[in-house]
Every structure is written in C-alpha cells, then in structure tokens.
Amino acid sequence: MAFSLASPRTPAAAIRLLADAPRGDVEVLAGGTDLLLDLDAGRVAPSRLIALGRLPWRTLRRSGGDLVIGATLPLADLERDPRLPRDLPGLFRAVRAVGSVALRHRATIGGNIARASPASDLLPVLLALDARVRLLGPSGARELPLPALLRGPRETSLTPGELISHVVVPVRRPSAYLWQRVRPSNDISQVGIAVARRERAPYWAVALGGVWPVPVRLPSVETILDAPVPGDAQVERAAQEAALRAPFVTDKRATETYRRRLVAILLRRAVHAVAGAPQGRSR
Amino acid sequence: MSGPIALTVNGRRRRVDAPDAERLLDTLRWRLGLKGTKEGCRSGACGACTVLVGGRSTLSCLTLTHEVAGASVTTVEGIGREAVGRRVQAAFAREGAVQCGYCTPGFVVALTALLREPGPVASAERLLEDLGGNLCRCTGYAAIRRAVEAVRREVD
Numbered sequence: 001m002a003f004s005l006a007s008p009r010t011p012a013a014a015i016r017l018l019a020d021a022p023r024g025d026v027e028v029l030a031g032g033t034d035l036l037l038d039l040d041a042g043r044v045a046p047s048r049l050i051a052l053g054r055l056p057w058r059t060l061r062r063s064g065g066d067l068v069i070g071a072t073l074p075l076a077d078l079e080r081d082p083r084l085p086r087d088l089p090g091l092f093r094a095v096r097a098v099g100s101v102a103l104r105h106r107a108t109i110g111g112n113i114a115r116a117s118p119a120s121d122l123l124p125v126l127l128a129l130d131a132r133v134r135l136l137g138p139s140g141a142r143e144l145p146l147p148a149l150l151r152g153p154r155e156t157s158l159t160p161g162e163l164i165s166h167v168v169v170p171v172r173r174p175s176a177y178l179w180q181r182v183r184p185s186n187d188i189s190q191v192g193i194a195v196a197r198r199e200r201a202p203y204w205a206v207a208l209g210g211v212w213p214v215p216v217r218l219p220s221v222e223t224i225l226d227a228p229v230p231g232d233a234q235v236e237r238a239a240q241e242a243a244l245r246a247p248f249v250t251d252k253r254a255t256e257t258y259r260r261r262l263v264a265i266l267l268r269r270a271v272h273a274v275a276g277a278p279q280g281r282s283r
Numbered sequence: 284m285s286g287p288i289a290l291t292v293n294g295r296r297r298r299v300d301a302p303d304a305e306r307l308l309d310t311l312r313w314r315l316g317l318k319g320t321k322e323g324c325r326s327g328a329c330g331a332c333t334v335l336v337g338g339r340s341t342l343s344c345l346t347l348t349h350e351v352a353g354a355s356v357t358t359v360e361g362i363g364r365e366a367v368g369r370r371v372q373a374a375f376a377r378e379g380a381v382q383c384g385y386c387t388p389g390f391v392v393a394l395t396a397l398l399r400e401p402g403p404v405a406s407a408e409r410l411l412e413d414l415g416g417n418l419c420r421c422t423g424y425a426a427i428r429r430a431v432e433a434v435r436r437e438v439d
Contacts, residue, residue, distance in 0.1 A: 005303040005349050029347075036345050037326055039304075049303075053350055076339070100416020102333050102340040102393060185415020186328060 003039075005029070007051040011136055011165065017050050019138045019161030026050060028163065030072055030111030033103055057110070057165055067171050071110025071164045076101065078109060090125045090175030090194050097121040097179050100186040110164040116150050116214055119253070123150070123215035125177045125194035127207035131169045137162030152213040173198060176273040178266045179209075182253075190254035191262045193242075195270040203228055206242070206267065210259060212249040220245055221267070229275045238271070239264035288352040292317070293361025301348045308332045308343035311358055319359040319388045323418070330417030333389040334358050340396040359388035367438060368395045374434035375427075382421035390417045390427060394434070404439045407432045 008014040018026060027046040029035055030053075038044045052072050059070035060081060067088065069078060075095050078084065085092045098104055098112070098121050112122045113133065123146075131146045138161040149156050149164075158164070175196035179189040192209035204225040209215040224230075224238040248259040287300040292315060301310050308325075311317045311334065323331030325344045332343040335357035362368035371394050374380070381387050397405060397413055405413070410431050419427060 002302065003304050005347060007350070029350075032347065032350075033327055033342075033345050036306075036347075040325070049347075051347075051350055099327065100330060100342075101397070101413045102330060102342045102416055103327050103345070105336075105339045105341050106345065185412070186330075186418075 003046055003049050005049050005051055007054045009054045011055055011057075011163070014050055014052060014055060014163060015136065015138055015161050017048075018163070021048060021050075023160065028052065028114070030114070031074065031107040032111075033099065033107045034111065034115050034117070052108075052110075052163070059166075062171070065170055065172065067169045069109050069167045069169065071113075071166060072108045073110075075104040075107050075109060075112070079104060087171045088129070088169065088175060090128065090177040090196060091122075091169065094121045094125040094177040094192070094194065097177070097189065097192070103186070109167055113146070113149070113167065114156055114158070114164055115154055116152065116156055118153055118209065118212050118214055119188045119192075120209055120215060121177070121179060121189055121192050124192050124207040124209040125175060125196075126167070126169065127215060127217050128194035128196040128205040129169050129173060129175060130205065131167055133164050134166040134168065135162050136165040141165070143168070147217070150214045174274045176270045178270050178273075180262050180266065188253060191248075191259050191266060193263060193266045193270050195267070195274050197228065197274050201226070204230075204271075206238075206270075208242075208246055208263065210254070211247045212251075213247075216247060218242055218245055225271065230271065235268055235271050239267045242267045288349060290348075290351065290353070291355040293357055294364060299348065303347070303349050305348050306344055307334070307336075307341075307346040307348045307351060307356070310348040311343060311356070317358050317360050321385055321388055323385070323389075328418070329386070330389040330393060331386050333392045333417065335362075335392060335396055338396065338399065340393045357392070359392055362392055362395050367398050370434050370437055371395045371398065371430075374430040374437070378426050378430040378433060380423065380426040380430040382419070382423040386417060386419045386421075390414065390419075393417050394431060398434065398438050404435060407435050410435060 026048045029049045029051040057070035057072040079095045173196045177194045179192040181187040181189045194207045196205045204222045206218045206221045221238045221242045243260040243264040248256045250256045287298045321331040323329035327342050327345045334343045
C-alpha cells in the first residue's frame with residue numbers, strides 16, 4: 001500500500017490533478033473513514049490519493065430557505081451548529097448516528113454521499129429532504145438532485161475530474177430519522193428510515209437505508225400517507241406497503257425478513273414523531 | 284508531498300520523515316516511541332487509538348500523518364499537561380476504571396476532549412453516549428461510568 005498524497009489548496013488544482021490522473025489509479029480522500037479501510041483491505045490500490053482537506057469547503061451557511069453545507073465539512077461541525085436540531089431534526093439525528101465523536105471529527109458529508117453506501121445514515125434523510133448536490137469539474141459547475149447522483153455502492157454519476165463541492169438542504173421541514181442496529185453506538189444501521197413533511201401536497205417524503213443497492217425514496221408509501229396528519233389506518237397501510245416494497249436483501253447485518261418487520265415498526269414511529277410535532281420541529 | 288513534515292506532539296516540535304501512506308497511529312508509536320496510544324481494531328470501531336488533533340478527538344488509525352502536517356497532536360502521554368486531563372487521569376485511577384488497561388488511553392483522551400468542549404459541561408448521560416466510540420473488551424464499564432460521573436462533578 002504505497003501511494004503518494006496530494007493536498008491541493010484550490011478546487012481548480014484538485015480538479016486538474018484528478019482529471020489528469022489515469023482512471024483507477026487515483027482515489028479522492030475526504031475524511032478517509034471509509035476509503036482507508038478499503039486501502040487496508042486491498043479493495044483499491046491507487047498510486048495517488050488526492051486529499052480534499054485543505055480546500056475551502058469546510059463551510060456552513062444559510063441562503064434563502066436552504067442550508068448550504070460544504071462537502072468537506074466534518075460531520076462534527078454540522079452536528080455542533082446550534083440551529084440544526086431545531087431546523088433539521090432528522091438530519092441532526094442522522095449525523096449523530098454516524099460512527100463516534102472522534103470519527104465524526106474527520107468524516108465529511110461529501111465523503112458520505114460520494115461513497116454511496118447502502119447503509120449510509122445520511123442518505124435517507126438527505127433524500128427525504130430533497131437535498132441537491134453541487135458539483136465542480138473540468139467543464140464547470142452543475143447541480144443535481146441527490147437521486148441522480150447515486151448509482152450503487154461506491155458508484156456515482158460523477159464524471160472524471162468532478163467533485164462534490166456543496167450539499168444544499170431545504171430547511172424547516174419537520175423530519176425524523178430512526179434507525180435500528182445491533183449496538184446503539186458506533187455501529188452500522190440494519191435499517192434507517194427518514195420521513196419529512198412538506199407544507200403542501202404531496203406532504204410526505206419517506207426514504208430508506210439498509211437497502212440494496214443504494215438508499216431510496218418510497219413513492220408508493222408517500223402516496224398512501226397523503227395528509228398532513230394521516231389517520232391510523234393510513235399509517236398502517238403505509239407501514240405494510242413499506243414492508244412490501246422496500247428493496248431489502250439479507251446480508252451480514254440482518255436478514256431480509258427481519259428488515260421487513262422492522263421497517264413497518266420504524267415507519268409508524270417516524271410518521272407519528274413528525275405528524276405529532278408542531279410545524280418546523282419534531283423529535 | 285513526500286519529505287519530512289513538522290508536528291507539535293505533546294507540546295514539542297517534532298520532524299518526522301513518514302511515507303505518505305503512514306497512519307498517525309504508527310508514526311506516534313513507532314517513530315516517536317509514544318506507545319500509550321493503542322492499536323485496537325485499526326478500523327475506527329474501538330477508539331483505543333484516540334488522540335487529540337488541534338484539540339479534537341481523532342482516530343489515529345484512520346488518519347494519515349501527512350494530513351495533519353503542522354497540527355498540534357496530544358497523546359495520552361501529554362494529556363496531563365493541563366488540568367482537565369489530569370483530573371480525568373486521577374478519576375480513572377481513583378475509581379479503578381482500568382482492567383487490562385488497553386482501552387484506557389483512548390477513554391482518557393476522548394473524555395478529556397468532551398469535557399473541554401466550549402459551553403456548559405455536557406450531562407453525564409450525554410458524556411457516556413459520546414464515549415460510545417470507545418470499547419472496553421473487559422467490559423469494565425461500571426467503573427468507567429463512575430469515573431466519568433466523578434470527573435464531571437469536579438469540572439462542572
């Protein structure tokens with residue numbers, strides 16, 4: 001495992017380095033909490049890493065109704081934003097679900113998205129909140145809805161030389177994120193469910209992690225909910241629909257059957273958490 | 284980027300000539316002889332290798348040494364250089380929050396960082412939750428919990 005490390009200070013320099021490198025011979029290093037495991041295991045063997053830690057993307061700002069998160073902002077900095085628990089309770093809970101405090105001091109939101117893990121705790125809530133990603137590459141900047149970026153585990157639609165620069169999240173939608181895992185701390189979720197509610201129809205967004213191959217929205221479940229405060233029968237039908245439709249598989253963390261039972265329970269709890277909360281906040 | 288880099292480790296300026304791929308954990312243990320920082324899982328799951336980088340708890344097994352060039356690093360050997368770290372060490376000793384001792388440096392460093400966060404001291408419940416990234420394979424958690432609660436009362 002011998003590679004050289006480049007730590008460019010400007011986005012232009014990072015993109016040039018990335019675009020000039022032969023494909024497969026270069027990896028992008030953000031927080032490294034996942035990539036370094038792949039390097040140790042020999043799953044990738046690049047001759048060069050391009051570290052993003054010195055780029056000016058460790059930023060967090062509010063713009064109109066959006067929270068604009070720099071791609072290399074450590075998750076711990078996002079978690080410490082005093083307004084996050086109130087503005088985006090689902091995102092706050094999801095960030096706290098990632099690894100441990102020490103891990104979140106290095107792990108970044110851009111890295112979590114770009115790794116596109118099926119078990120990501122952040123992707124479900126970002127999907128439910130209709131987050132968008134800003135990309136920067138050799139041919140300029142563009143913005144994509146998050147689902148257009150995610151292809152599968154470690155696979156995105158980023159073109160050669162392209163990087164995620166920012167993540168844009170609409171704020172002030174009540175949201176919740178619930179997960180189940182073997183150990184509460186520093187473990188990977190077997191199932192993660194995010195729900196968010198808009199002010200107008202279509203009201204509900206529901207997204208799942210712990211699925212295969214990548215976290216997804218569940219449109220048929222969203223359609224069933226179809227009211228700001230759905231009735232018990234509606235929630236029950238939505239829970240059964242989620243159990244039926246979710247793209248679960250059996251893997252080392254849980255069986256498909258367990259996940260289907262679990263998602264019905266978590267969906268009921270998550271919808272009640274949001275529907276029972278006043279506008280703009282939830283548990 | 285190869286070539287020697289400078290780090291401040293426990294208050295001392297150090298130059299290290301580490302390969303680009305070297306982890307901070309290995310630099311500390313094998314180049315600088317600071318064996319207090321332990322290698323547990325080497326995959327970010329156990330917290331035994333926790334050190335402070337710029338005052339923030341960091342998993343040295345998942346950090347490349349070159350990424351922290353110029354930074355200030357504090358290991359368990361240096362954690363007693365200031366008051367909070369000394370109190371944490373004393374509380375662990377007093378409460379016997381040590382069985383085999385392998386996880387202890389990680390716990391001491393991680394707890395010191397939590398207690399030094401700006402703002403009001405976190406509740407004992409929150410401190411314990413935020414120590415969830417540190418595992419004790421002896422399951423000596425009862426004494427660790429006592430030490431956390433004791434030192435929290437002292438610094439609050």
